[in-house]
Amino acid sequence: MKHFKVLGSGCQNCETTANLIKTAAEQAGIEIELEKITDIAQIMSYGVMSTPGVVLDDKVVHAGGLPGPDLVRQWVSE
Numbered sequence: 283m284k285h286f287k288v289l290g291s292g293c294q295n296c297e298t299t300a301n302l303i304k305t306a307a308e309q310a311g312i313e314i315e316l317e318k319i320t321d322i323a324q325i326m327s328y329g330v331m332s333t334p335g336v337v338l339d340d341k342v343v344h345a346g347g348l349p350g351p352d353l354v355r356q357w358v359s360e
Contacts (some may be wrong), residue, residue, distance in 0.1 A: 283313055283314060283315055283348075284307075284312070284315070284339060285314070285315045285317070285338070285339055285340075285357070286303050286314055286315065286316045286317065286321075286336065286337070286338055287317045287319050287336070287337040288300045288303070288313060288315060288316070288317070288318050288319065288334055288335070288336060289324075289325045289328060289330050289333055289334060289335035289336070289337065289345075290318075290319075290320065290325070290333035290334040290335065291317045291320055292318070292320050293333070293334075295333070295334050295348055296318070296334040298335060298348060299334040299348060299349060300318055302348070302349065302351065302354045303316060303324045303336070303354055303357070304316055305360070306351070306354045306355045306357075306358045307355075307358050308334060309355075310325075310351055310355070310358050311355075312358055312359070313348060314358065315329045319337075320336075323356070328342050329342065330342060331345070331346075332345055332346035332347075333346065334343070334347075334348070336349060336357070339358050344355060
């Protein structure tokens with residue numbers, strides 16, 4: 283099972299990013315674990331300076347701005 287973390291303050295872009303990941307996983311029929319991290323110290327521990335950030339299996343795969351749908355589908359299906 284893939285473990286996603288969405289790093290951010292809970293802003294609209296962070297919520298949208300989490301929803302994109304959840305939707306892509308549902309469409310692909312893949313079970314994931316999705317966690318939202320809002321603690322600034324935890325976010326900084328990943329070296330993410332702009333949010334939303336996305337961590338996939340403890341590796342930062344995106345930071346700043348909304349990820350594109352194709353990129354999200356790629357993360358889910360890898």
